[in-house]
Amino acid sequence: MKKLINSPVDVVEEMIEGYVMAHPDYISQLPTNKRSLVTKKANKDRKVGILIGGGSGHEPAFMGYVGAGMADGVAVGNIFASPSPDPILEVTKAIDKGAGVVYLYGNYAGDVMNFGMAAEMADLEEDIEVGMALVTDDVASALKAEKEKRRGIAGEFFVYKAAGAAADFGYGLNDVVRMAEKANENTRSMGVGLTPCSLPQTGEPSFEIGEDEMEIGLGHHGEPGIEKGKLESADRVAERLVRDILADIEINNGDDVAVLVNGLGSIPRMELYIVYRRVEQLLNELGITIYRSYVGDYITSLEMGGCSVTLMKLDDELKKAVHHPVDCPMFVQK
Amino acid sequence: MKKLINSPVDVVEEMIEGYVMAHPDYISQLPTNKRSLVTKKANKDRKVGILIGGGSGHEPAFMGYVGAGMADGVAVGNIFASPSPDPILEVTKAIDKGAGVVYLYGNYAGDVMNFGMAAEMADLEEDIEVGMALVTDDVASALKAEKEKRRGIAGEFFVYKAAGAAADFGYGLNDVVRMAEKANENTRSMGVGLTPCSLPQTGEPSFEIGEDEMEIGLGHHGEPGIEKGKLESADRVAERLVRDILADIEINNGDDVAVLVNGLGSIPRMELYIVYRRVEQLLNELGITIYRSYVGDYITSLEMGGCSVTLMKLDDELKKAVHHPVDCPMFVQK
Numbered sequence: 001m002k003k004l005i006n007s008p009v010d011v012v013e014e015m016i017e018g019y020v021m022a023h024p025d026y027i028s029q030l031p032t033n034k035r036s037l038v039t040k041k042a043n044k045d046r047k048v049g050i051l052i053g054g055g056s057g058h059e060p061a062f063m064g065y066v067g068a069g070m071a072d073g074v075a076v077g078n079i080f081a082s083p084s085p086d087p088i089l090e091v092t093k094a095i096d097k098g099a100g101v102v103y104l105y106g107n108y109a110g111d112v113m114n115f116g117m118a119a120e121m122a123d124l125e126e127d128i129e130v131g132m133a134l135v136t137d138d139v140a141s142a143l144k145a146e147k148e149k150r151r152g153i154a155g156e157f158f159v160y161k162a163a164g165a166a167a168d169f170g171y172g173l174n175d176v177v178r179m180a181e182k183a184n185e186n187t188r189s190m191g192v193g194l195t196p197c198s199l200p201q202t203g204e205p206s207f208e209i210g211e212d213e214m215e216i217g218l219g220h221h222g223e224p225g226i227e228k229g230k231l232e233s234a235d236r237v238a239e240r241l242v243r244d245i246l247a248d249i250e251i252n253n254g255d256d257v258a259v260l261v262n263g264l265g266s267i268p269r270m271e272l273y274i275v276y277r278r279v280e281q282l283l284n285e286l287g288i289t290i291y292r293s294y295v296g297d298y299i300t301s302l303e304m305g306g307c308s309v310t311l312m313k314l315d316d317e318l319k320k321a322v323h324h325p326v327d328c329p330m331f332v333q334k
Numbered sequence: 335m336k337k338l339i340n341s342p343v344d345v346v347e348e349m350i351e352g353y354v355m356a357h358p359d360y361i362s363q364l365p366t367n368k369r370s371l372v373t374k375k376a377n378k379d380r381k382v383g384i385l386i387g388g389g390s391g392h393e394p395a396f397m398g399y400v401g402a403g404m405a406d407g408v409a410v411g412n413i414f415a416s417p418s419p420d421p422i423l424e425v426t427k428a429i430d431k432g433a434g435v436v437y438l439y440g441n442y443a444g445d446v447m448n449f450g451m452a453a454e455m456a457d458l459e460e461d462i463e464v465g466m467a468l469v470t471d472d473v474a475s476a477l478k479a480e481k482e483k484r485r486g487i488a489g490e491f492f493v494y495k496a497a498g499a500a501a502d503f504g505y506g507l508n509d510v511v512r513m514a515e516k517a518n519e520n521t522r523s524m525g526v527g528l529t530p531c532s533l534p535q536t537g538e539p540s541f542e543i544g545e546d547e548m549e550i551g552l553g554h555h556g557e558p559g560i561e562k563g564k565l566e567s568a569d570r571v572a573e574r575l576v577r578d579i580l581a582d583i584e585i586n587n588g589d590d591v592a593v594l595v596n597g598l599g600s601i602p603r604m605e606l607y608i609v610y611r612r613v614e615q616l617l618n619e620l621g622i623t624i625y626r627s628y629v630g631d632y633i634t635s636l637e638m639g640g641c642s643v644t645l646m647k648l649d650d651e652l653k654k655a656v657h658h659p660v661d662c663p664m665f666v667q668k
Contacts, residue, residue, distance in 0.1 A: 002528045002529060002545070002548075002565060002639060003605065004526075004528065004565075004568045004571060004601060004605040004608070004609060004640070004641065005567070005568050005605060005608055006567045006568050006569050006608065007567075011604060011608065012604075014568075014607075014608045014611055015604045015607045015608055015611075016607075017611050018606075018607035018608055018609070018610040018611030018614070018629075019607050019629075021610065021611060021614045021627075022607065022610050022614070022627040022629050023627070056604065057602070057604060059602065059603035059604055059607075060603065064603075192338075194336045194338065195336060197602075211336070214336075231336060231338075233339070233340045233341075234338045234339050234340050234348075235340050237338060265600065265602060266599065266600035266637050267338060267637070268391070268393065268531075268599060268634065268636045268637055269393035269394065269398075269631075269634070269664070270345060270346075270349045270390065270391065270393055270636070271337065271338040271339060272352075273348075273349045273350075273352035273353045273356065273393075274338070274339055274340065274345065274348045274349055274352055275338060275352070276352040276355065276356050277348055277349075277351050277352030277355060280352070280355045280356070293355075293356040293357070295352075295356050296664070297603075297631070300602065300603070302602045302604070303600050303601070303602055303639075305336060305637075306338075307338065327668045330603070330630070332666035332667060332668055333666060334661045334666055334668070
């Protein structure tokens with residue numbers, strides 16, 4: 001697969017370099033660690049710092065969500081690989097104002113280990129209190145009875161949004177964690193993969209799939225889905241994704257939701273809106289009110305083809321968080 | 335090529351339907367024409383209406399740029415095909431406040447004909463004054479001596495931004511046209527194509543290209559470029575694009591520019607930032623100041639692979655326009 005890069009070993013460093021150069025009013029790189037980026041738009045009313053991170057290749061996630069209303073800092077990993085504890089610790093030290101830092105990350109073994117180690121180091125070496133919230137929104141990745149085994153996918157966007165708003169509201173550490181956990185608890189995603197991506201190092205496709213096939217429940221790094229079958233129409237796919245989500249979480253007539261139809265990298269915006277159309281029709285039929293919609297590339301997997309649907313069930317506090325403005329280099333909401 | 339759609343004949347209508355459903359606070363569809371969309375965020379200080387449009391498949395262009403600070407309305411064509419005069423005329427009638435409407439569109443035969451016919455109809459049938467500004471930023475599409483033959487590509491974004499701000503400043507028709515023309519006069523783009531897209535109707539690739547090839551100067555609909563060669567590194571490609579732009583327009587030490595590194599559809603954000611990095615390095619070496627940068631998918635060609643670089647040379651009036659806030663469904667700037 002074609003890549004417009006210099007050398008595969010330099011892609012992450014050069015991306016970060018370009019990112020910091022392009023957005024000098026938003027982002028600075030810590031002198032102590034090149035993989036540690038922090039916002040220049042820090043909110044003075046925030047007590048608690050928000051730290052996000054994960055592997056590269058998911059842009060706008062994760063670095064694109066550092067700014068006003070979302071995260072204060074990000075630790076950047078290699079492609080599809082967790083950042084090591086060092087850059088996480090450096091960001092922690094940079095964004096702590098004395099009231100602690102909340103780590104938000106997807107439920108992947110490497111991230112769980114490295115964020116956990118960084119949290120311990122922050123506590124023992126720096127006396128910084130760290131709260132953590134795992135994102136586990138991917139319905140396809142484990143059975144409902146084992147929700148704690150589920151992976152985090154596009155729902156991470158909603159968890160960042162909720163926790164970022166909570167921090168802006170002036171909440172303390174426990175309440176920011178509570179908001180992140182509530183957002184995760186109320187959020188479900190289901191995806192469909194159409195075409196693979198490839199890692200710059202290998203150039204090999206991340207999974208095998210036939211020219212007329214789709215894979216329901218495919219993970220963001222090519223983890224196997226729950227069903228491979230013939231590619232169906234956008235309406236049938238939307239119905240399948242919404243059905244599986246609503247079988248997993250109780251969202252009823254009269255409830256409010258936020259909706260995210262997320263592109264995985266190479267799917268045109270046109271197709272995302274065609275999928276969105278059917279999602280909204282289905283929710284309308286069920287008497288579920290859409291409080292706000294997001295359609296676009298929010299968490300990608302390089303040039304993977306396909307999309308996911310995410311629903312977050314809203315109470316008044318989450319509505320306020322969804323409504324809250326954001327100003328980040330890759331996402332702005334008035 | 336795989337498409338997540340229902341039927342090829344319905345893609346544009348269903349996209350519009352999904353778009354209007356997803357952004358009810360921003361957009362309404364005119365009852366008189368389904369291809370006519372207007373903003374709900376109309377600026378009360380604006381005298382002059384801004385109308386944009388063109389073929390579908392370039393999303394976020396064109397419908398994504400209807401909102402506060404950019405266009406008041408859009409006429410939506412079929413995929414890669416100009417809208418007919420009817421929806422243009424309907425939008426014109428809907429957004430005119432008595433001071434006239436400015437049409438902004440790329441220099442393509444179908445658009446020139448249809449926007450021209452709509453302008454005549456607006457004048458003769460509705461007594462609405464229409465100003466027009468063609469976008470001709472694609473350096474590769476004709477020689478400098480024949481700039482009026484050049485196509486409009488990603489530079490359209492800067493022309494919309496400049497004209498939209500001018501309208502918000504309360505400028506009259508002639509001054510909005512003057513700003514759009516100045517923006518176009520000061521803007522140059524050069525692109526590189528890596529992989530084709532395909533039309534839903536045919537499924538056929540929009541152009542032929544080898545697995546290790548790139549095409550410099552490729553058009554947004556697969557129009558032939560100026561040179562097909564072996565795929566080079568991101569740095570070499572960035573140097574080539576910037577060199578060709580600077581050979582075409584005088585931008586000197588001490589000048590200010592806005593920069594857009596635009597993805598054509600399937601190129602990862604990571605690669606766009608790697609390209610941006612080299613663009614900024616080159617401009618820095620020349621003593622050219624980057625006033626503001628935009629990196630992402632601003633004007634696409636379905637799932638085409640590749641990107642373009644656009645520079646707009648800025649005077650104080652254009653700087654003010656670039657700085658001006660925007661709130662549209664697919665682009666927000668604080």
